[in-house]
Amino acid sequence: MHSSSLLTSTFFFFCSSHRTPIRGEVQASARALYQLDYGHVGVPWHIREAVEVTAGQEAKHFVTLVEALSFGKQDEGTMAPALCCGICVVTSAVFFCLVTAPCSSQSLVPADPMSKLKLKRGSPKEEFPSLERNYTCMARVLDLHMYTRQFNRATESGVIFDDIIRPGLEDPGSCTGPITVGCVAGDAQSYILFCDFFDRIIEAYHSYKVSTNAIQESDFNYDNLKGGDDFDRAYAESCEVSVARCVEDYCFPSHCSRGERRQLLTLAKKVLDQVSEEFPGKLYSIEDLNQETQDKGIIMDGPPASLIKTGVGRDWPDARALWVSEDGTLAVWVNMEDHLRLVSSRADANIQEAFTTVCLGVLKMEALYKKLRHPFIWKPHLGWVVSSPAEVGTGLKASVTVSLVHLVGHKHLDDILDRLRLRMETGHLPGTFKISNQPTIGLTEVELTQLVVDGVKLLIRMEKRLKNKGGIDDLVPTQK
Numbered sequence: 001m002h003s004s005s006l007l008t009s010t011f012f013f014f015c016s017s018h019r020t021p022i023r024g025e026v027q028a029s030a031r032a033l034y035q036l037d038y039g040h041v042g043v044p045w046h047i048r049e050a051v052e053v054t055a056g057q058e059a060k061h062f063v064t065l066v067e068a069l070s071f072g073k074q075d076e077g078t079m080a081p082a083l084c085c086g087i088c089v090v091t092s093a094v095f096f097c098l099v100t101a102p103c104s105s106q107s108l109v110p111a112d113p114m115s116k117l118k119l120k121r122g123s124p125k126e127e128f129p130s131l132e133r134n135y136t137c138m139a140r141v142l143d144l145h146m147y148t149r150q151f152n153r154a155t156e157s158g159v160i161f162d163d164i165i166r167p168g169l170e171d172p173g174s175c176t177g178p179i180t181v182g183c184v185a186g187d188a189q190s191y192i193l194f195c196d197f198f199d200r201i202i203e204a205y206h207s208y209k210v211s212t213n214a215i216q217e218s219d220f221n222y223d224n225l226k227g228g229d230d231f232d233r234a235y236a237e238s239c240e241v242s243v244a245r246c247v248e249d250y251c252f253p254s255h256c257s258r259g260e261r262r263q264l265l266t267l268a269k270k271v272l273d274q275v276s277e278e279f280p281g282k283l284y285s286i287e288d289l290n291q292e293t294q295d296k297g298i299i300m301d302g303p304p305a306s307l308i309k310t311g312v313g314r315d316w317p318d319a320r321a322l323w324v325s326e327d328g329t330l331a332v333w334v335n336m337e338d339h340l341r342l343v344s345s346r347a348d349a350n351i352q353e354a355f356t357t358v359c360l361g362v363l364k365m366e367a368l369y370k371k372l373r374h375p376f377i378w379k380p381h382l383g384w385v386v387s388s389p390a391e392v393g394t395g396l397k398a399s400v401t402v403s404l405v406h407l408v409g410h411k412h413l414d415d416i417l418d419r420l421r422l423r424m425e426t427g428h429l430p431g432t433f434k435i436s437n438q439p440t441i442g443l444t445e446v447e448l449t450q451l452v453v454d455g456v457k458l459l460i461r462m463e464k465r466l467k468n469k470g471g472i473d474d475l476v477p478t479q480k
Contacts, residue, residue, distance in 0.1 A: 114154040124148040129165065135175050136182025137204045138168035146197060155193055157251050159186030163311075164194060167254075170309035178423055181205050181390045184310055186255030188246070188377050188385050191392075201389045207421075208393075208442040216383030216393050219444035220359040228352035228453045235460045236349035237401045237432060241358045241449065244338040244386045244395035245376045247369065252387040253312040253335060261319040261335050268334045271368040272323045278364065281325040286317035312337055329357050332365075338386045338395075340365070349400055355449050358396075383441060393441025398452045405431045406466035407459060412476065416462075419477045420455040435459065 121127055128147050131139040142165065150161035168182020181201055185191055191198050199210040246252060247267065250260050272283050303313035323332040333341040342361045344354040366376055377385040383393040391397065407413060408431075417424055423438045435456050437448045462472045 112154075113156050113158060114152055114160070117154060117158060117160070119160070124151040127151070127162075129169055133172060134168060134182070135173035136168040136171075136180050137201050138165050138182030139172070140204055141197065141200045150194055150197055153193055155187055155189040157187050157189070157255065159190050159251075159255055161194060161197075163255065164190060164197075167310045171306070178425055179205070181388060183389065184254050184387050185252055185385075185389070186387075187251045188248075188379075191379070191382060191385060191389075198389055202392065202441065205390055206393075206439040206441050208439060210381060212381050215380045216441060217444050218383065218394065219446045220363055221446060222352075222356040222359045224446045225352055225355055225449055225453070227457070228355065228449070229350045231349050231351075231400065231402075231456065232460055233349065235403050235463060236456065237403065237427075238345065238347050239349045239351040239354050239398075239400045240343065240345040241351060241354040241396070241398045242341055242343040243358050243362050243397075243445075244388075244391050245340045245342075245362065245365075245384060246386050247339045247374050248377050249374065250339065253337060253339070254310050254387060258315055258318060261315070264339050265319040265321055265334055267369070267372060267374055268321065268323075268332075268340065270372065271365055272332065274368055275323075275361070275364055279325055279330065279361070281323055281330070283321055283323045286320045286322070289322065307336065310337075329353075330361050332361070337388065338391075351398060351400055351449065351453060355398065355445075359445070391440045393439075394443075394445050394448060396440055396445050396448055397436055398449045399434050399436035400452060400456045401427050401432055401434050402456060402460060402463075403431050404433050404459060404463050407463045407472075408433065410462075410466065410472070416459075416476055419479060420458065421451060422455045422459075 124147055125144060128144050131142065147161070154160050163186050164183050167184050168180070171180070171182070173180050173182065183198075183201060185198070195210075203209050247264060250256060250264055253261070256264075269283060272281070275281070303316040307313035307316075319335055321334040323334070325331070329344055329346070331343045331345075333343065342358050342365070344357040344361075346354050369375055379385055384395045385392055386395050410416075413424075417438075421438050423436050425434045425436070427433050435452065437452050440448065443451065458475060458477075462475055465472050465475070
């Protein structure tokens with residue numbers, strides 16, 4: 001049914017039933033509608049604010065319900081449909097509040113999760129955080145108006161906006177280092193309820209405009225990757241490919257309870273036991289990591305500082321685990337930054353093999369989780385949904401560690417990396433740098449890995465030119 005027809009039918013059902021014995025069924029229908037997350041809000045904010053002023057909290061929450069329906073986000077030149085839709089929402093919501101006002105014993109709309117929290121807070125202006133010397137994407141996007149709009153919202157699991165921006169307040173980043181997003185989702189619903197914030201974060205970080213008309217494609221056909229096994233080993237030292245996944249119906253690690261975390265570990269054990277039948281491996285709890293895994297370069301003395309700052313390190317090391325294949329080519333982290341993270345690292349810089357390993361592993365695990373009726377979270381307009389907006393879309397990070405002694409000092413390096421859509425971080429050894437894909441959305445897994453393969457080859461060519469006192473202007477790409 002088209003969303004506008006569904007909205008009309010729902011309002012009619014609400015308004016005609018507010019004094020009938022089937023109130024419980026009406027409330028159940030409203031709750032089911034509220035949980036839909038098909039799209040983004042198409043109602044302009046001045047319309048929403050008019051509803052809040054005119055009709056009060058009941059109508060405000062009903063508009064939040066309406067936002068869960070698939071109106072589709074409107075661009076500036078196509079506001080007329082959204083405006084008409086918004087007027088209908090206002091009129092119906094106000095009428096809904098008026099006709100149900102006498103019946104105060106039980107509301108027809110789902111209870112606002114925010115009303116259950118009973119937080120002792122000041123006004124949005126009093127609570128607005130200090131963003132001075134904060135270099136994250138969050139600080140670029142957030143202002144008082146944005147903060148005010150998000151302030152009185154909470155997901156069904158109790159995630160509020162302050163939970164989402166806390167990572168950027170704990171770690172404000174650096175003016176010289178790579179930019180970070182400075183925020184994290186507490187559950188999958190966060191991306192819907194706080195969509196106007198997260199969409200702008202994704203656009204700022206990935207240079208990708210989220211649209212309900214665009215569907216994120218996925219491609220794990222590793223045979224489509226060209227090259228990656230032929231880097232110049234005098235420059236390319238090692239590589240790593242990782243893929244993050246989160247499981248449907250569970251909060252993300254920054255917000256999940258101990259019970260949820262333990263249930264996720266139980267699920268992972270069932271899946272990894274079956275994975276081990278085809279790809280032999282062993283599951284270790286964090287407490288049990290010993291000399292055997294240290295020999296494979298895996299050491300975990302305590303929670304990384306980044307996990308402590310984001311709240312992911314709570315109750316450490318309870319229900320955290322690591323599965324490692326016998327040949328050491330694949331590792332699966334459980335309950336770290338995300339529910340699952342598959343990692344393939346190679347000392348020979350053969351990113352083609354690393355990508356193949358991850359593809360085989362994630363496809364196998366995806367099928368097994370589906371069989372257990374706990375699929376990975378996927379949304380058409382966002383792709384694979386994970387806790388950090390820096391990794392939504394594919395959840396994939398492909399990196400190659402290379403030696404770039406001469407190129408690192410070039411005055412146009414930042415512009416070159418921006419045009420190649422690559423990210424550079426300092427490696428463990430002097431003169432080495434980890435080159436990885438900046439975006440994770442808007443391209444498929446194969447295309448993102450190809451981006452890194454082609455980009456690293458070009459950077460190595462530039463490094464050789466500079467080493468021989470040559471120029472690189474003709475090698476600089478003209479655009480992204």
